Amino acid sequence: MWTRIWSYRISYLFVAPFTLVFIAFIVVPVAMAVGLSFTYYNGIEPPRFIGWSNFQYLLSQDLLFLQYALPNTFKYAIIVGPGGYVAGFLLAWLISLLGKGLRKWVALAVYAPSLTAGTAMTIIWLPLLSGDRIGYLNSFLLNNGLIDVPKLWVTDPKLIMGSMIVVSLWASMGVGFLAMLAGIQNVDPQLYEAGRIDGVRSRLQELWYLTIPSMKPQMLFGCVMAIVTTLRAGNIGVELSGVNPTPQYAGNLIVNHIQDFGFIRYEMGYAAAISVFLLLLMYVSNRLSWRLFGTGENEA
């Protein structure tokens, strides 16, 4: 065993720099946060150990969590996660079909919402979704006789989730999109020529039989990042509706719940417990999707 480790000493040199900063600034703080999830901690007094109580309360008595945050997150994630992933991949593919000169500009445009996040996003979408008659969407629908009364797109509890989903999809071309774009362009052009000789006729066949199989690692990366970014989303509802919490908690996601306890009520122990729960949720969805993709070999 030790001789085997010694024979790979160069590998350890390769991973050492990253591993050191990774342990110091991520693993240790996360481990401390996980520890906090078993305590009552208000940020002022030292943490007091209370065992599983935080988790018991979260799963049995926290009505805001069980009635709103959890189901809302499911509803939101089930559409934005896969939707954003597929859209990201298709857009990356379409961009790769463009001429070389145009490609980086269109890539920049598609990535723009991720670069500007936050304020710029609300500035674009609020006039569009504004609840009065001058809101672009309302005035369009009214003028075409599709609705009689202006709809409160971002403040009506029934509609806010839909608005959040649309805006999130628009903003979902992040790092996963960049990776898949780079991955598509990395596919060897000779492969396509060989495919053409072997009878691949259309662009769609090319995509299905050649492109996707040769960029599995990037597809997997995009998938994991889609899960992570979707389940970590939180501010969007508050930014759109302009109130915190969102009307009747209709846009309340798990991350809002964490922020509520962490930064408003200063119950850091409980906030940590919710974070641990969220981590488990991501882990499970991750396992499920990796099984779905069936890459088997490089599992984590």
Add this chain to the structure above:
Amino acid sequence: MNVLLRNSIRRFTLPRLLFVVVMLLFAVFMLLPIVFIVSHAFKPYDELFVYPPEFIVRRPTTQNFIELAQITSGSIIPISRYLFNSILISAATVLLTTIISAMCGYALAKQPFPGRKILFATIVLMLMFAPEVVQIPRYLVVSGLGLMNTYPGHILPLLALPVGVFLLKQFMEQIPNALLEAARIDGATEFGLFLKIAVPVCMPAVATVAILSFQNSWSNLETSSYFMQDDYMKTFPYFLSTLTSNLANNVARQGAAAVATLIVLAPNLIFFIILQRRVIDTMVHSGIK
């Protein structure tokens, strides 16, 4: 031959023209936030408050830039100091992050050392932890290591970018082992293989990680606000944010705030464009075989 064949397939046809036009229209729609930010910085005060907001400025003016310059000239610490801090920190962070992430990704992908699986699993797992509750523990670590008010306090916490390692590992997995084996027989060292084969072949991924890392460090306010107590150690975007924060219901300084937003965003855009060009250019020469 290669290029000729591709070009003959991509010759200008009507459907192709239509496709390009649709993509461009879509791009314009997605680009709106940037158009808005750029345009907003040039608006005179009466246009800044129009509702619904207009995307394109009607009577462009540079008065907002002058306003921001006047506010900043009143600061005790010269603005060049903040700029120096920011440039130094971002440059160091991007450079070091790409190097250490690529090294780690390469070893994870191509060297079956004991402990590799558990390291990779931990990296992916840590990617998933919501950052909200890690702030206090991270503060304790930074102060425990004595990094308060130092440049490493800005740089080191940002070097740990698990998503970068994950991305690079995924790309480096695709390098054919035969290529590495051949170079090994020719007498290349592991480090030589990494530098001469792995990095050039995965340039698109390396460039992507650089983009992420730059985005992560340039506009980062966390290190300045929590880890730096001395004003002269803070960064330029942080300085701008202190000038223009809490303006929600305020008229004064809104013009300066619009310019500040543009100034913080612009380097991100430039960096993205330069590196994406690199991504696209490398594709033409190599490509993973």
